[in-house]
Amino acid sequence: MVEVLSAVGRLCLLSVSFIVIFFLTIAAYRLWFHPLAKVPGPRLAAISNVWLAYHVRNGRARELGKHLHSVYGSVVRVGPTEVWFDSEEAFRKIYGIGKGYEKSEFYFVSELKAIGGLEVDLKMWMHIIAVECLGAMVLSWSPGYIKNRSDGGTSTQSYLGWRRKSVFGLFPTVTKLSFLSKTLGRTFSNLWGVTFATPKGFKPFFTPVYQRVSKRVNNALRSTNFPAKRDERKDLLAELIRLHKDHPDFTENYLRRMAVTNFGAGHETLCSTLTAAIAMIGSHPHVHRKVASEVRSVHGDGSRNNGSSIPYTLAAIKESQRLYPVIGMSLSRKVPAGGTSLHGHFLSEGTTVGCNPTALHRNQAIFGPDADIFNPDRWLRRDGPEQASVMERVNLIWGGGGRICPGRHLAELIVFKVVPALLREFDVEITTMPKESDMPCYFMAMMTGVKVRFQPVSEPVVMTM
Structure with missing residues:
Protein backbone atom coordinates (compact mmCIF):
# COMPACT_ATOMS: atom_id res chain seq x y z
CA MET A 1 0.00 0.00 0.00
CA GLU A 102 -9.62 41.17 -42.13
CA LYS A 103 -12.40 41.94 -40.04
CA SER A 104 -39.32 67.77 -37.04
CA GLU A 105 -38.62 69.17 -33.45
CA PHE A 106 -37.48 66.38 -31.17
CA TYR A 107 -40.16 65.91 -28.51
CA PHE A 108 -37.53 65.06 -25.88
CA VAL A 109 -37.00 68.82 -25.55
CA SER A 110 -40.42 69.36 -23.99
CA GLU A 111 -39.92 66.48 -21.55
CA LEU A 112 -36.52 67.80 -20.47
CA LYS A 113 -38.08 71.21 -19.91
CA ALA A 114 -40.74 69.59 -17.76
CA ILE A 115 -38.19 68.26 -15.26
CA GLY A 116 -37.34 71.87 -14.44
CA GLY A 117 -33.56 71.78 -14.30
CA LEU A 118 -33.28 68.84 -11.93
CA GLU A 119 -29.95 67.05 -11.82
CA VAL A 120 -29.99 63.93 -14.00
CA ASP A 121 -27.58 61.22 -15.09
CA LEU A 122 -26.25 62.33 -18.47
CA LYS A 123 -25.51 58.87 -19.88
CA MET A 124 -28.99 57.57 -19.05
CA TRP A 125 -30.68 60.53 -20.72
CA MET A 126 -28.48 60.33 -23.78
CA HIS A 127 -29.35 56.63 -24.00
CA ILE A 128 -33.03 57.52 -23.73
CA ILE A 129 -32.67 59.98 -26.60
CA ALA A 130 -30.59 57.57 -28.69
CA VAL A 131 -33.10 54.73 -28.44
CA GLU A 132 -36.07 57.05 -29.00
CA CYS A 133 -34.44 58.52 -32.11
CA LEU A 134 -33.61 55.10 -33.51
CA GLY A 135 -37.13 53.91 -32.74
CA ALA A 136 -38.66 56.85 -34.58
CA MET A 137 -36.38 56.66 -37.62
CA VAL A 138 -36.30 52.89 -38.07
CA LEU A 139 -39.74 51.77 -36.89
CA SER A 140 -41.89 54.89 -36.33
CA TRP A 141 -42.09 53.60 -32.76
CA SER A 142 -41.35 54.81 -29.23
CA PRO A 143 -40.23 52.52 -26.38
CA GLY A 144 -41.77 54.97 -23.91
CA TYR A 145 -38.47 55.94 -22.33
CA ILE A 146 -39.01 59.69 -22.57
CA LYS A 147 -42.53 59.42 -21.21
CA ASN A 148 -41.23 57.36 -18.27
CA ARG A 149 -38.09 59.52 -17.88
CA SER A 150 -36.09 56.30 -17.60
CA ASP A 151 -34.52 53.70 -19.88
CA GLY A 152 -35.41 50.94 -17.45
CA GLY A 153 -31.78 50.27 -16.61
CA THR A 154 -30.97 49.09 -20.16
CA SER A 155 -27.91 51.34 -20.53
CA THR A 156 -26.45 50.07 -17.24
CA GLN A 157 -27.08 46.41 -18.10
CA SER A 158 -25.65 46.88 -21.56
CA TYR A 159 -22.41 48.37 -20.22
CA LEU A 160 -22.04 45.51 -17.74
CA GLY A 161 -22.41 43.23 -20.73
CA TRP A 162 -19.55 45.01 -22.48
CA ARG A 163 -17.33 44.44 -19.44
CA ARG A 164 -17.98 40.73 -19.79
CA LYS A 165 -17.61 40.66 -23.58
CA SER A 166 -14.36 42.62 -23.46
CA VAL A 167 -12.74 39.96 -21.27
CA PHE A 168 -14.15 37.02 -23.23
CA GLY A 169 -12.98 38.60 -26.48
CA LEU A 170 -9.36 38.25 -25.40
CA PHE A 171 -9.78 34.48 -25.18
CA PRO A 172 -11.32 33.41 -28.53
CA THR A 173 -11.10 29.68 -27.83
CA VAL A 174 -12.95 29.98 -24.54
CA THR A 175 -15.55 32.18 -26.21
CA LYS A 176 -16.19 29.58 -28.92
CA LEU A 177 -16.37 26.73 -26.42
CA SER A 178 -18.76 28.69 -24.20
CA PHE A 179 -21.32 28.57 -27.01
CA LEU A 180 -21.19 24.79 -26.75
CA SER A 181 -21.06 24.64 -22.96
CA LYS A 182 -22.96 27.18 -20.89
CA THR A 183 -21.32 25.72 -17.78
CA LEU A 184 -17.88 26.59 -19.13
CA GLY A 185 -19.04 30.10 -19.97
CA ARG A 186 -20.45 30.66 -16.48
CA THR A 187 -17.36 29.22 -14.83
CA PHE A 188 -15.02 31.44 -16.85
CA SER A 189 -17.23 34.47 -16.21
CA ASN A 190 -17.28 33.79 -12.46
CA LEU A 191 -13.52 33.24 -12.43
CA TRP A 192 -12.95 36.70 -13.90
CA GLY A 193 -15.65 38.33 -11.79
CA VAL A 194 -17.60 39.63 -14.79
CA THR A 195 -20.88 37.87 -14.03
CA PHE A 196 -23.75 40.25 -13.36
CA ALA A 197 -27.35 39.79 -12.31
CA THR A 198 -30.42 40.84 -14.27
CA PRO A 199 -32.78 42.93 -12.10
CA LYS A 200 -36.20 41.49 -11.40
CA GLY A 201 -38.71 42.67 -13.98
CA PHE A 202 -36.01 43.95 -16.33
CA LYS A 203 -37.35 44.54 -19.85
CA PRO A 204 -34.77 44.82 -22.67
CA PHE A 205 -36.00 47.00 -25.51
CA PHE A 206 -34.78 44.47 -28.09
CA THR A 207 -37.81 42.23 -27.51
CA PRO A 208 -40.39 44.73 -28.85
CA VAL A 209 -37.94 45.69 -31.62
CA TYR A 210 -37.77 42.07 -32.83
CA GLN A 211 -41.55 41.74 -32.56
CA ARG A 212 -42.32 44.90 -34.51
CA VAL A 213 -39.78 44.19 -37.23
CA SER A 214 -41.08 40.65 -37.65
CA LYS A 215 -44.73 41.71 -37.75
CA ARG A 216 -44.18 44.42 -40.35
CA VAL A 217 -41.96 42.30 -42.58
CA ASN A 218 -44.39 39.37 -42.43
CA ASN A 219 -47.28 41.63 -43.33
CA ALA A 220 -45.40 43.33 -46.17
CA LEU A 221 -44.29 40.04 -47.73
CA ARG A 222 -47.56 38.14 -47.56
CA SER A 223 -48.45 36.07 -50.63
CA THR A 224 -50.80 37.39 -53.30
CA ASN A 225 -53.55 35.19 -51.80
CA PHE A 226 -53.33 37.24 -48.62
CA PRO A 227 -52.46 40.78 -49.68
CA ALA A 228 -50.65 42.93 -47.16
CA LYS A 229 -52.35 45.79 -45.43
CA ARG A 230 -51.35 49.18 -46.75
CA ASP A 231 -48.60 50.69 -44.60
CA GLU A 232 -48.10 54.45 -44.97
CA ARG A 233 -45.16 54.71 -42.58
CA LYS A 234 -42.09 56.32 -44.10
CA ASP A 235 -39.19 55.07 -42.04
CA LEU A 236 -36.02 53.08 -42.58
CA LEU A 237 -37.78 49.72 -42.30
CA ALA A 238 -40.16 50.76 -45.07
CA GLU A 239 -37.16 51.57 -47.27
CA LEU A 240 -35.50 48.24 -46.47
CA ILE A 241 -38.70 46.36 -47.36
CA ARG A 242 -38.93 48.26 -50.64
CA LEU A 243 -35.28 47.47 -51.36
CA HIS A 244 -35.94 43.76 -50.80
CA LYS A 245 -38.92 43.79 -53.15
CA ASP A 246 -37.01 45.63 -55.87
CA HIS A 247 -33.80 43.62 -55.47
CA PRO A 248 -34.41 40.02 -54.31
CA ASP A 249 -30.66 39.52 -53.86
CA PHE A 250 -31.14 41.77 -50.81
CA THR A 251 -32.59 38.75 -49.05
CA GLU A 252 -35.37 38.65 -46.48
CA ASN A 253 -32.92 37.36 -43.87
CA TYR A 254 -30.60 40.29 -44.55
CA LEU A 255 -33.56 42.67 -44.42
CA ARG A 256 -34.54 41.47 -40.95
CA ARG A 257 -30.96 41.53 -39.68
CA MET A 258 -30.33 45.01 -41.04
CA ALA A 259 -33.44 46.44 -39.35
CA VAL A 260 -32.49 45.06 -35.94
CA THR A 261 -28.76 45.83 -36.34
CA ASN A 262 -29.56 49.55 -36.41
CA PHE A 263 -30.52 49.18 -32.75
CA GLY A 264 -27.89 46.63 -31.76
CA ALA A 265 -24.98 48.56 -33.23
CA GLY A 266 -26.43 52.02 -32.79
CA HIS A 267 -27.93 52.56 -29.35
CA GLU A 268 -24.64 52.34 -27.42
CA THR A 269 -22.46 54.17 -29.94
CA LEU A 270 -24.99 56.99 -30.17
CA CYS A 271 -25.28 57.13 -26.39
CA SER A 272 -21.50 57.33 -26.03
CA THR A 273 -21.15 60.02 -28.70
CA LEU A 274 -23.97 62.18 -27.34
CA THR A 275 -22.74 61.83 -23.76
CA ALA A 276 -19.20 62.90 -24.70
CA ALA A 277 -20.42 65.87 -26.76
CA ILE A 278 -22.72 67.28 -24.08
CA ALA A 279 -20.24 66.55 -21.26
CA MET A 280 -17.32 68.25 -22.98
CA ILE A 281 -19.25 71.24 -24.29
CA GLY A 282 -21.01 71.73 -20.96
CA SER A 283 -17.80 71.48 -18.92
CA HIS A 284 -15.98 74.15 -20.99
CA PRO A 285 -17.85 77.46 -20.49
CA HIS A 286 -16.17 79.32 -23.37
CA VAL A 287 -17.06 76.49 -25.77
CA HIS A 288 -20.59 76.34 -24.40
CA ARG A 289 -21.07 80.07 -25.00
CA LYS A 290 -19.82 79.88 -28.60
CA VAL A 291 -21.93 76.81 -29.42
CA ALA A 292 -25.03 78.30 -27.80
CA SER A 293 -24.57 81.58 -29.68
CA GLU A 294 -24.14 79.75 -32.97
CA VAL A 295 -27.09 77.36 -32.74
CA ARG A 296 -29.44 80.01 -31.36
CA SER A 297 -28.68 82.43 -34.17
CA VAL A 298 -29.63 80.12 -37.05
CA HIS A 299 -33.01 78.99 -38.34
CA GLY A 300 -33.81 75.40 -37.42
CA ASP A 301 -31.15 73.11 -36.02
CA GLY A 302 -28.46 74.24 -38.46
CA SER A 303 -27.61 70.71 -39.58
CA ARG A 304 -28.70 71.24 -43.18
CA ASN A 305 -26.15 71.90 -45.94
CA ASN A 306 -23.61 69.69 -44.14
CA GLY A 307 -23.84 71.88 -41.07
CA SER A 308 -22.19 74.84 -42.82
CA SER A 309 -24.21 77.27 -40.69
CA ILE A 310 -22.95 75.75 -37.41
CA PRO A 311 -19.28 74.93 -38.09
CA TYR A 312 -18.07 75.53 -34.54
CA THR A 313 -20.78 73.26 -33.09
CA LEU A 314 -19.83 70.42 -35.42
CA ALA A 315 -16.16 71.00 -34.59
CA ALA A 316 -16.97 70.72 -30.87
CA ILE A 317 -18.79 67.43 -31.48
CA LYS A 318 -15.87 66.08 -33.50
CA GLU A 319 -13.40 67.16 -30.83
CA SER A 320 -15.38 65.37 -28.11
CA GLN A 321 -15.38 62.23 -30.26
CA ARG A 322 -11.62 62.56 -30.69
CA LEU A 323 -10.90 62.69 -26.97
CA TYR A 324 -13.62 60.22 -25.95
CA PRO A 325 -14.07 57.79 -28.85
CA VAL A 326 -16.72 55.09 -28.69
CA ILE A 327 -14.07 52.35 -28.79
CA GLY A 328 -11.61 52.12 -25.90
CA MET A 329 -9.39 49.32 -27.21
CA SER A 330 -7.61 48.49 -30.44
CA LEU A 331 -9.70 47.86 -33.55
CA ASN A 356 -5.87 52.15 -30.10
CA PRO A 357 -8.19 55.18 -30.60
CA THR A 358 -7.52 56.63 -27.14
CA ALA A 359 -3.80 56.84 -27.96
CA LEU A 360 -3.99 57.53 -31.71
CA HIS A 361 -6.35 60.47 -31.13
CA ARG A 362 -3.91 62.08 -28.70
CA ASN A 363 -0.80 61.66 -30.84
CA GLN A 364 0.85 65.10 -30.89
CA ALA A 365 2.45 64.44 -34.27
CA ILE A 366 -1.05 64.22 -35.76
CA PHE A 367 -3.22 66.51 -33.62
CA GLY A 368 -0.70 69.06 -32.39
CA PRO A 369 1.14 69.77 -29.12
CA ASP A 370 -2.18 70.39 -27.34
CA ALA A 371 -3.57 66.97 -28.32
CA ASP A 372 -4.66 66.26 -24.72
CA ILE A 373 -6.73 69.47 -24.58
CA PHE A 374 -10.36 69.91 -25.66
CA ASN A 375 -10.00 72.50 -28.41
CA PRO A 376 -12.67 72.54 -31.18
CA ASP A 377 -10.73 75.25 -33.03
CA ARG A 378 -8.18 72.66 -34.20
CA TRP A 379 -10.77 71.43 -36.74
CA LEU A 380 -11.37 74.93 -38.11
CA ARG A 381 -7.81 76.15 -38.66
CA ARG A 382 -7.09 77.41 -42.14
CA ASP A 383 -3.34 77.93 -41.70
CA GLY A 384 -2.47 74.28 -42.12
CA PRO A 385 -4.81 72.56 -44.61
CA GLU A 386 -2.46 69.60 -45.01
CA GLN A 387 -2.47 68.89 -41.28
CA ALA A 388 -6.26 69.35 -41.14
CA SER A 389 -6.59 66.76 -43.89
CA VAL A 390 -4.45 64.29 -41.93
CA MET A 391 -6.57 64.87 -38.81
CA GLU A 392 -9.75 64.19 -40.77
CA ARG A 393 -8.35 61.03 -42.30
CA VAL A 394 -6.32 59.53 -39.48
CA ASN A 395 -8.85 58.94 -36.78
CA LEU A 396 -11.04 56.05 -35.67
CA ILE A 397 -14.19 57.95 -34.72
CA TRP A 398 -16.23 55.84 -37.12
CA GLY A 399 -13.80 52.98 -37.68
CA GLY A 400 -11.00 52.92 -40.20
CA GLY A 401 -10.45 52.68 -43.93
CA GLY A 402 -12.43 50.05 -45.81
CA ARG A 403 -14.17 48.94 -42.56
CA ILE A 404 -15.72 52.29 -41.72
CA CYS A 405 -19.04 52.07 -39.88
CA PRO A 406 -21.86 51.56 -42.42
CA GLY A 407 -24.28 53.32 -40.07
CA ARG A 408 -22.12 56.44 -39.86
CA HIS A 409 -24.48 58.68 -41.82
CA LEU A 410 -27.54 57.66 -39.81
CA ALA A 411 -25.59 58.23 -36.59
CA GLU A 412 -24.32 61.63 -37.73
CA LEU A 413 -27.82 62.65 -38.77
CA ILE A 414 -29.05 62.01 -35.23
CA VAL A 415 -26.02 63.48 -33.45
CA PHE A 416 -25.93 66.63 -35.60
CA LYS A 417 -29.60 67.25 -34.84
CA VAL A 418 -29.74 66.29 -31.16
CA VAL A 419 -26.75 68.29 -29.92
CA PRO A 420 -27.75 71.61 -31.59
CA ALA A 421 -31.36 71.08 -30.45
CA LEU A 422 -30.28 70.63 -26.82
CA LEU A 423 -27.88 73.58 -26.84
CA ARG A 424 -30.45 75.79 -28.53
CA GLU A 425 -33.07 75.10 -25.86
CA PHE A 426 -30.95 74.62 -22.74
CA ASP A 427 -27.95 75.91 -20.86
CA VAL A 428 -26.06 72.78 -19.90
CA GLU A 429 -24.67 72.78 -16.38
CA ILE A 430 -22.33 69.90 -15.58
CA THR A 431 -22.70 69.36 -11.84
CA THR A 432 -20.48 66.26 -11.53
CA MET A 433 -17.57 65.35 -13.79
CA PRO A 434 -15.68 62.27 -12.52
CA LYS A 435 -11.99 61.83 -13.21
CA GLU A 436 -11.17 59.64 -16.21
CA SER A 437 -9.79 56.98 -13.89
CA ASP A 438 -13.21 56.78 -12.21
CA MET A 439 -15.01 56.13 -15.53
CA PRO A 440 -14.68 52.41 -16.27
CA CYS A 441 -13.77 51.82 -19.92
CA TYR A 442 -13.88 48.52 -21.77
CA PHE A 443 -13.91 47.76 -25.51
CA MET A 444 -16.99 49.98 -25.57
CA ALA A 445 -16.04 53.26 -23.92
CA MET A 446 -18.49 55.60 -22.23
CA MET A 447 -18.28 58.59 -19.94
CA THR A 448 -20.12 57.37 -16.86
CA GLY A 449 -21.11 59.15 -13.66
CA VAL A 450 -21.53 62.58 -15.29
CA LYS A 451 -24.40 64.54 -13.74
CA VAL A 452 -26.05 67.47 -15.50
CA ARG A 453 -28.80 70.07 -15.27
CA PHE A 454 -30.59 71.14 -18.44
CA GLN A 455 -31.66 74.71 -17.67
CA PRO A 456 -34.29 75.96 -20.17
CA VAL A 457 -33.52 79.28 -21.86
CA SER A 458 -36.12 81.74 -23.07
CA GLU A 459 -34.02 84.13 -25.13
CA PRO A 460 -31.25 83.46 -27.65
CA VAL A 461 -27.80 84.54 -26.52
CA VAL A 462 -25.77 87.03 -28.51
CA MET A 463 -22.06 86.66 -28.12
CA THR A 464 -19.32 89.07 -29.08
CA MET A 465 -16.74 86.99 -30.91
Missing part, protein backbone atom coordinates in the same frame (compact mmCIF):
# COMPACT_ATOMS: atom_id res chain seq x y z
CA VAL A 2 2.80 2.36 0.93
CA GLU A 3 4.53 1.57 -2.34
CA VAL A 4 1.34 2.34 -4.28
CA LEU A 5 0.93 5.68 -2.54
CA SER A 6 4.57 6.45 -3.15
CA ALA A 7 4.13 5.65 -6.86
CA VAL A 8 1.05 7.87 -7.05
CA GLY A 9 2.96 10.66 -5.32
CA ARG A 10 5.82 10.38 -7.75
CA LEU A 11 3.36 10.40 -10.66
CA CYS A 12 1.65 13.53 -9.33
CA LEU A 13 4.99 15.24 -8.77
CA LEU A 14 6.07 14.26 -12.28
CA SER A 15 2.82 15.62 -13.73
CA VAL A 16 3.12 18.90 -11.87
CA SER A 17 6.74 19.22 -12.92
CA PHE A 18 5.80 18.57 -16.54
CA ILE A 19 3.06 21.24 -16.40
CA VAL A 20 5.41 23.78 -14.80
CA ILE A 21 8.13 23.08 -17.34
CA PHE A 22 5.57 23.28 -20.16
CA PHE A 23 4.35 26.71 -19.13
CA LEU A 24 7.87 27.97 -18.38
CA THR A 25 8.91 26.86 -21.85
CA ILE A 26 5.99 28.72 -23.43
CA ALA A 27 6.79 31.83 -21.37
CA ALA A 28 10.47 31.68 -22.35
CA TYR A 29 9.60 31.26 -26.02
CA ARG A 30 7.20 34.21 -25.98
CA LEU A 31 9.64 36.42 -24.10
CA TRP A 32 12.85 35.71 -26.00
CA PHE A 33 12.28 33.65 -29.14
CA HIS A 34 8.83 34.66 -30.45
CA PRO A 35 8.77 36.77 -33.67
CA LEU A 36 7.36 39.62 -31.56
CA ALA A 37 9.95 39.28 -28.80
CA LYS A 38 11.70 42.52 -29.81
CA VAL A 39 8.49 44.56 -29.79
CA PRO A 40 8.47 46.72 -26.62
CA GLY A 41 5.77 46.27 -24.04
CA PRO A 42 5.05 44.87 -20.56
CA ARG A 43 6.76 41.50 -20.10
CA LEU A 44 3.68 39.93 -18.52
CA ALA A 45 1.63 40.99 -21.54
CA ALA A 46 4.01 39.05 -23.81
CA ILE A 47 3.43 35.86 -21.81
CA SER A 48 -0.37 35.76 -21.71
CA ASN A 49 -3.57 37.66 -22.55
CA VAL A 50 -4.38 37.41 -18.85
CA TRP A 51 -2.44 40.65 -18.24
CA LEU A 52 -4.54 42.67 -20.70
CA ALA A 53 -7.77 40.98 -19.63
CA TYR A 54 -7.09 41.91 -15.99
CA HIS A 55 -6.81 45.61 -16.81
CA VAL A 56 -9.80 45.54 -19.17
CA ARG A 57 -11.91 43.75 -16.55
CA ASN A 58 -11.11 46.62 -14.19
CA GLY A 59 -12.31 49.18 -16.73
CA ARG A 60 -8.87 50.64 -17.47
CA ALA A 61 -8.91 50.30 -21.28
CA ARG A 62 -8.85 54.07 -22.00
CA GLU A 63 -6.20 54.77 -19.38
CA LEU A 64 -4.15 51.77 -20.51
CA GLY A 65 -4.03 52.82 -24.16
CA LYS A 66 -2.65 56.26 -23.35
CA HIS A 67 -0.20 55.00 -20.71
CA LEU A 68 1.34 52.20 -22.76
CA HIS A 69 2.13 54.41 -25.73
CA SER A 70 3.53 57.16 -23.52
CA VAL A 71 5.93 54.62 -21.99
CA TYR A 72 6.83 52.36 -24.92
CA GLY A 73 6.29 54.56 -27.97
CA SER A 74 4.23 54.11 -31.12
CA VAL A 75 4.35 50.31 -31.11
CA VAL A 76 3.44 48.21 -28.05
CA ARG A 77 3.04 44.47 -27.59
CA VAL A 78 -0.06 43.94 -25.46
CA GLY A 79 -0.43 40.17 -25.82
CA PRO A 80 1.46 37.11 -27.04
CA THR A 81 0.35 37.81 -30.64
CA GLU A 82 -1.18 41.29 -30.45
CA VAL A 83 0.43 44.67 -31.12
CA TRP A 84 -1.06 48.17 -30.76
CA PHE A 85 -0.01 51.28 -32.67
CA ASP A 86 -0.80 54.98 -32.41
CA SER A 87 0.83 56.36 -35.55
CA GLU A 88 -0.30 57.66 -38.93
CA GLU A 89 1.95 55.13 -40.66
CA ALA A 90 0.25 52.22 -38.88
CA PHE A 91 -3.22 53.65 -39.47
CA ARG A 92 -2.63 53.86 -43.21
CA LYS A 93 -1.22 50.34 -43.46
CA ILE A 94 -3.72 48.58 -41.20
CA TYR A 95 -6.96 50.32 -42.15
CA GLY A 96 -6.26 51.20 -45.77
CA ILE A 97 -8.84 49.98 -48.28
CA GLY A 98 -7.82 46.83 -50.09
CA LYS A 99 -4.92 46.06 -47.76
CA GLY A 100 -6.23 42.59 -46.92
CA TYR A 101 -6.52 43.11 -43.16
CA SER A 332 -7.99 44.56 -34.31
CA ARG A 333 -6.97 43.23 -37.70
CA LYS A 334 -4.96 40.16 -38.74
CA VAL A 335 -1.73 40.64 -40.69
CA PRO A 336 -2.26 39.10 -44.14
CA ALA A 337 -0.13 36.50 -45.91
CA GLY A 338 3.48 37.50 -46.33
CA GLY A 339 3.58 39.54 -43.14
CA THR A 340 4.33 43.25 -42.90
CA SER A 341 6.84 45.67 -41.40
CA LEU A 342 5.95 48.61 -39.15
CA HIS A 343 8.22 50.85 -37.10
CA GLY A 344 11.20 48.60 -37.72
CA HIS A 345 9.44 45.41 -36.61
CA PHE A 346 8.48 42.52 -38.88
CA LEU A 347 5.03 41.17 -38.05
CA SER A 348 4.32 37.68 -39.33
CA GLU A 349 1.08 36.50 -40.92
CA GLY A 350 -1.75 36.15 -38.42
CA THR A 351 -0.39 38.63 -35.87
CA THR A 352 -3.16 40.73 -34.34
CA VAL A 353 -2.51 44.42 -34.95
CA GLY A 354 -4.47 47.62 -34.56
CA CYS A 355 -4.48 51.24 -33.48
